[in-house]
Amino acid sequence: MTAKQTAAVTRPSRRPAREALLEAAARRFYAHGLTGTGIDTITAEAGVAKKSLYNNFASKADLVTAYLYARHEEWLALYRARLEKAATPQDRVLAVFDAYADHADLAYEHGFRGCGLLNAAAELPAGDPGRAVVRRHKEEVEALLAEHLAELLPDAAGHTAPLAQHLAFLLEGSMVRAGLEGDHRCVLEARRIAATMIGTL
Numbered sequence: 001m002t003a004k005q006t007a008a009v010t011r012p013s014r015r016p017a018r019e020a021l022l023e024a025a026a027r028r029f030y031a032h033g034l035t036g037t038g039i040d041t042i043t044a045e046a047g048v049a050k051k052s053l054y055n056n057f058a059s060k061a062d063l064v065t066a067y068l069y070a071r072h073e074e075w076l077a078l079y080r081a082r083l084e085k086a087a088t089p090q091d092r093v094l095a096v097f098d099a100y101a102d103h104a105d106l107a108y109e110h111g112f113r114g115c116g117l118l119n120a121a122a123e124l125p126a127g128d129p130g131r132a133v134v135r136r137h138k139e140e141v142e143a144l145l146a147e148h149l150a151e152l153l154p155d156a157a158g159h160t161a162p163l164a165q166h167l168a169f170l171l172e173g174s175m176v177r178a179g180l181e182g183d184h185r186c187v188l189e190a191r192r193i194a195a196t197m198i199g200t201l
Helices: 003-010 017-032 039-046 050-056 060-084 089-104 116-123 129-152 157-181 185-199
Strands: none
Touching: 017 039, 017 050, 017 060, 017 116, 039 050, 060 089, 060 116, 060 129, 089 129, 089 157, 089 185, 116 129, 116 157, 129 157, 157 185
16 A cells, blocks of 8 residues: 555545534534624635535524524434433423533533524524524424423323423423523523422422
């Protein structure tokens, strides 16, 4: 084998530009916001040319939307991991809270700043496609709560949707406070409140 062939075998392959751009965007958007992060910053951190960005995303807005979808998928992975360990319907309700706490507890470069989806939505104008992504995420979380509550309360179908909304509001409020305080303690307190609520049903 020639030296050139050996180098080709041992040199780690470069990540695809799209993946590198999304990872860089996720770090910068979360740390500095959407408007506070320019394209040049993202391409420099990703180690790709600006042309590569536009080969993969039609615009910065398209990159923002992709980032929001990726953040939703990141949360879903945490939720599914928690769900695998949940033995009862009550545990499955609380798994939603646990996944939010796990998301808050990830290693963020400049600390936890709250829900990345809500932070982004606050910067986007009404009607922006990114806001629709965030709304669908929040609706899916509420639907998951409703699904687990329906399993917990099979004879109270009419009460599960309002209760799911109540728990979703509790969860979102705790995330806002957690973002202000920079850690997941408020989410854990919300989980404790939720456990008490559903434990009396």
